[in-house]
Amino acid sequence: MAKRATPVKRQRRERGSLNPEDIIQGAFELAEEVSIDGLSMPLLGKHLDVGVTSIYWYFRKKDDLLNAMTDRALSQYAFAAPFVEADDWRETLRNHARTMRETFLGNPILCDLILIRSALSRDAARLGAQGIERAINTLVKAGFSVDDAFDLYSAINLHVRGSVVLQRLYDKNKELEAEASAYYEDIAIEPETTPLLAEAMARGRRSGAPDDRNFEYGLECVLDHASRVIAGSAPAAPAKKTPAKAAAKTAEPAKKAAAKRAVAKAPGTRARRTAAAS
Template sequence: MPPRAGQTRTKPGRSTRRPRGSLSREEIITKAFELVEAESVDELSMPKLARHLGVGVTSIYWYFRSKDELIDALVEQAATQFDEIMPTFTGYAWDDHLRHYFRAFRRVFVENPALCDLIVLRAPMRSERAKELIFRRLERELKVLVDAGFPVREALHAYKTLSVYTRGCVLQDRLYAAAGQPTDDRKALASIADPETMPVMSQAVEHWSSSFATDDDFEAGLTTAIEGLGQQLARARAQA
């Protein structure tokens, strides 16, 4: 059917350009976050985001001078979301507090890959807002350890160790998932670990996981670290 008088025909598959001045910085961040959630940070590009917004690429550059500047804004948004999602644990002894906290820490990143991409794989400390959120959370978490008797230096090292361990488990699990490799391949390995030449490994295969980052692996490592901190705390109390 031909267009009526005053109308123009829109070609199939071509999106209608939105009105001038209808774009905002907040909408750009929201739509960019949608793309990161649907794909990944590495797949995000300014032309792809422009198509998602229904604007020209130059319209985005009025608000963000580069993709790096946009990523910094997304990291800040991710830090805010992470802070909102993470529960606040109160009323627990320091060791149970750490267990609950880092289990939740890991779960948030596992269930929200976009937050993992933006916080774990990027540099959140480049954002002043993200720094403030991280420091406020650290203030709360370190106080639990200091109140239990840990010196500040040891409390900070304890948090950093468990944080790096937890993030490492999340990333290792994601690497294996992205590669399509199974984490539980004990049967395949059983034929390699011959009891005569590898007596220890032939027994260890029963507890094996290729990623070293399954739920059981994470819990075992978390327990080992916290029990070690308990011994450290006992020494600190004895010296005090």
């Protein structure tokens, strides 16, 4: 009778070889397969081929691990987005917004960690604030007031994040239920009752959808408003004198002197002076 083969045991890591960086890296790898929602300490232990207690030694609960992942994700994201430059604030701010959106859309894990999770670690919150401070400082150097610079960057930030989160929630619903749809897909279009809506949507427009067309339109609206704000806050340039005006101003004293001489030479002027003196 043939001997049953003995299953080969998975080789565990050597004691003491695990470190926080390995755990965080493994968590990102696992999240790519099961998502942030499906990530768990036992699953991560199996992925890293270690006992789950080894993970708890460094991260007491899942939130602690997610905070560490968020810190790393935010650091990488902060360096990925191009900086805003004062001498070309509009174009560089446009590129900044586009890159933020593309980065989040291209990395669901990043989106879930930074935009959808309600809790951020203190380090992540500080890093985010420093990034915003840098952008506002650049806009102030470009000529905006502090309030206008704050409002402008907040509007851009909200526009990017809102667009990304709507798309991410739609994708997550699709993962859970293939037949799931978004509100902008369920709008009832009836040419008889909504002819303008039907006409616009027949040309590919989608009301409220976080697509490229709507994102770009909203972005340009914010930038157009900012251009008007900074144009209105700039000091008015002194009016340039035309050659005709300059010549007229130069000739004015000469005209007044000639008029006085003419009055002095007029007939009867000396008699009136003598009468007035007596």
